[in-house]
Amino acid sequence: MARNVYRPPEQGRAGQVFDSVFLLLLVYLVLFMPLIFGLTGQATTTRVVENPTWEALGQNEVAAGQWEKLGFTPESASELITTRFDYVINPLSLLLTAVVILGYFLFVIRMSDKEYRDVIAERFDGDGRDGGGRR
Amino acid sequence: MAQAQAVTETKAQPIGLLRVLGPGHVWALGVGIVLVGEYMGWNFSVGKGGALGSLIACWVIGLLYTCVAMIDSEVTSTVAAAGGQYAQAKHIIGPLMAFNVGLYLVMAYTMLEAADALIVGDLVVALAAGTGVEGVDPKPFVILAISLLALLNYRGVLMTLSVNFVITAIAFLAIVVFFLSVEPWNPGAVLHHADLLAGLPYGWLGVVAAFQFGIWYYLGIEGTCQAAEEVRSPARSLPYGTMSGIITLLIAASLTWYVAAGLLPWEYLGQAITPLYDAAQASGSTGLQVFLFIGTLFAASASANGCINDAARAWFSMGRDRYMPIWFGAVHPRYRTPFRSILFLIPIAVSFAFTGLLDQVVTFSILSGLLGYTFMPINMHLFRKRWPLGSIERGYVHPFHPLPAIVLLVLCTATFFATYLGYGVQLLAMMSFYIVASLWFAFHRYKYVRRGDQFTMPWPRPRGY
Numbered sequence: 001m002a003r004n005v006y007r008p009p010e011q012g013r014a015g016q017v018f019d020s021v022f023l024l025l026l027v028y029l030v031l032f033m034p035l036i037f038g039l040t041g042q043a044t045t046t047r048v049v050e051n052p053t054w055e056a057l058g059q060n061e062v063a064a065g066q067w068e069k070l071g072f073t074p075e076s077a078s079e080l081i082t083t084r085f086d087y088v089i090n091p092l093s094l095l096l097t098a099v100v101i102l103g104y105f106l107f108v109i110r111m112s113d114k115e116y117r118d119v120i121a122e123r124f125d126g127d128g129r130d131g132g133g134r135r
Numbered sequence: 136m137a138q139a140q141a142v143t144e145t146k147a148q149p150i151g152l153l154r155v156l157g158p159g160h161v162w163a164l165g166v167g168i169v170l171v172g173e174y175m176g177w178n179f180s181v182g183k184g185g186a187l188g189s190l191i192a193c194w195v196i197g198l199l200y201t202c203v204a205m206i207d208s209e210v211t212s213t214v215a216a217a218g219g220q221y222a223q224a225k226h227i228i229g230p231l232m233a234f235n236v237g238l239y240l241v242m243a244y245t246m247l248e249a250a251d252a253l254i255v256g257d258l259v260v261a262l263a264a265g266t267g268v269e270g271v272d273p274k275p276f277v278i279l280a281i282s283l284l285a286l287l288n289y290r291g292v293l294m295t296l297s298v299n300f301v302i303t304a305i306a307f308l309a310i311v312v313f314f315l316s317v318e319p320w321n322p323g324a325v326l327h328h329a330d331l332l333a334g335l336p337y338g339w340l341g342v343v344a345a346f347q348f349g350i351w352y353y354l355g356i357e358g359t360c361q362a363a364e365e366v367r368s369p370a371r372s373l374p375y376g377t378m379s380g381i382i383t384l385l386i387a388a389s390l391t392w393y394v395a396a397g398l399l400p401w402e403y404l405g406q407a408i409t410p411l412y413d414a415a416q417a418s419g420s421t422g423l424q425v426f427l428f429i430g431t432l433f434a435a436s437a438s439a440n441g442c443i444n445d446a447a448r449a450w451f452s453m454g455r456d457r458y459m460p461i462w463f464g465a466v467h468p469r470y471r472t473p474f475r476s477i478l479f480l481i482p483i484a485v486s487f488a489f490t491g492l493l494d495q496v497v498t499f500s501i502l503s504g505l506l507g508y509t510f511m512p513i514n515m516h517l518f519r520k521r522w523p524l525g526s527i528e529r530g531y532v533h534p535f536h537p538l539p540a541i542v543l544l545v546l547c548t549a550t551f552f553a554t555y556l557g558y559g560v561q562l563l564a565m566m567s568f569y570i571v572a573s574l575w576f577a578f579h580r581y582k583y584v585r586r587g588d589q590f591t592m593p594w595p596r597p598r599g600y
Contacts, residue, residue, distance in 0.1 A: 009582065016461070017460075026568060027483055027568070028486070031499060031564060035487075035496075040564055042557050043557050044557075060330055062327045063331060066331070067400060070417055077403075080406060085556070087344060089556075093555075097551075097562060097563060109232065111231045111573075112231040116228065116229030116230070119587065124596045124600075
């Protein structure tokens with residue numbers, strides 16, 4: 001066995017409960033709350049059509065027939081048809097997103113490498129073997 | 136409870152998971168999770184890029200999964216440890232990456248489970264409305280669906296996946312029967328592609344934007360690796376089960392797109408919650424509508440069932456390695472299932488299902504999967520660098536390295552950009568979650584981790600260390 005074995009502290013019940021609650025809070029605060037407060041919805045625009053007809057909504061005869069089979073009228077289908085994604089690209093927000101993703105991966109890889117050196121040192125150093133993985 | 140904890144923490148006679156699964160169960164686990172992607176979610180790619188854009192996204196993302204399969208086959212065939220990509224990250228990159236990969240798996244499957252439960256609730260409401268009962272609340276049905284499936288998982292993996300095998304087969308059969316019933320050999324009779332396909336409404340930028348939900352055609356098939364510890368013969372069952380699963384999905388995706396795009400206007404299809412059920416309604420056949428109702432219900436149930444199974448096993452693995460509180464690393468003394476992990480994740484799935492925001496719940500699942508695919512080319516590069524060919528025995532060596540890794544990285548980058556188009560804030564929220572979780576692990580949780588235990592493969596020392 002390796003000589004310098006790291007002995008981690010035992011985590012008590014209170015610490016385990018704290019960590020579990022922290023993770024739950026993280027999920028609810030960072031992912032759930034923005035969702036229910038409408039901060040993360042689709043970026044869309046809707047064109048209002050006064051007195052909509054299938055023709056005014058750009059639907060041919062076959063498409064209009066299928067809408068009607070689904071129980072829609074031109075009035076009830078109007079918003080579905082005229083709502084479109086807004087793909088305008090804001091260079092600053094795109095750059096920010098790219099930096100966040102790249103920065104995240106760089107941090108994870110660099111920190112993992114530091115931790116990995118501990119793992120490899122403990123697994124392979126001091127036992128006189130080069131193929132010291134557990135068998 | 137205390138007994139289970141004691142059993143896992145003492146050195147005498149530790150309880151392991153039961154090895155009871157065959158290739159059929161692996162197929163059911165993989166396809167069961169993903170097949171629901173043909174019943175819902177994929178169609179949001181139509182909303183982002185039109186029906187043809189969705190088809191192109193399906194093919195391009197198919198290339199992404201081909202690269203995933205090539206890379207994963209080499210690493211999985213060599214890292215013969217339970218835990219799939221999580222175990223790979225532990226051995227090749229390091230603990231923080233492994234923690235993140237484990238979390239990707241948990242979040243991808245838990246959000247998919249939430250989406251499945253949301254579908255079950257929505258279907259019940261649609262059924263009630265169809266029979267004249269208005270104002271039905273879907274929430275009790277969401278809770279009922281998740282509770283019943285969690286109970287199945289709590290009681291044992293064999294029963295869970297045997298149930299999955301049956302309901303997945305019926306859900307797949309429903310797609311095939313639907314395809315044959317709409318006379319695909321007779322264009323214009325039931326299917327109206329010539330009149331309903333509207334080109335590319337957003338141009339080629341829309342095609343790229345559709346990559347986001349193109350992932351949904353296949354997301355989760357790699358989850359078959361999670362059952363490695365419970366499979367009787369992993370070397371035989373895992374490749375057979377996974378490969379037959381991918382073939383099944385390719386067929387189902389093609390049939391689904393063809394039928395739905397020929398029956399529904401793209402503007403409707405792009406926002407539908409249950410597109411195949413709605414397509415059956417638009418076909419005018421009540422019998423097909425009933426059959427697709429059952430198919431959708433079964434696909435969602437099978438998927439949620441598999442997701443509870445996979446998410447709980449990933450969380451359990453992290454608990455066992457102390458990446459999470461060790462309390463989660465317990466196996467039930469009687470049923471031999473990771474029961475605490477199963478129970479812990481239920482409230483999260485229920486909460487997100489209650490929002491009713493299917494496209495956003497699906498996006499959280501897609502983003503976690505996408506981060507996992509972005510990890511793979513980095514993993515492959517380091518794997519070949521630290522253990523060059525010939526230095527260790529590999530079960531499989533994938534050809535053309537590093538081309539698949541480069542293509543995968545490019546396609547992952549394009550899919551992040553696709554998500555930015557229309558869902559940019561959600562992308563940043565997801566990244567914030569993983570950044571805070573990573574800081575928590577690196578500066579707090581890692582002190583509880585036993586260093587040397589993170590490397591269990593009988594390999595030589597990695598080069599450069």
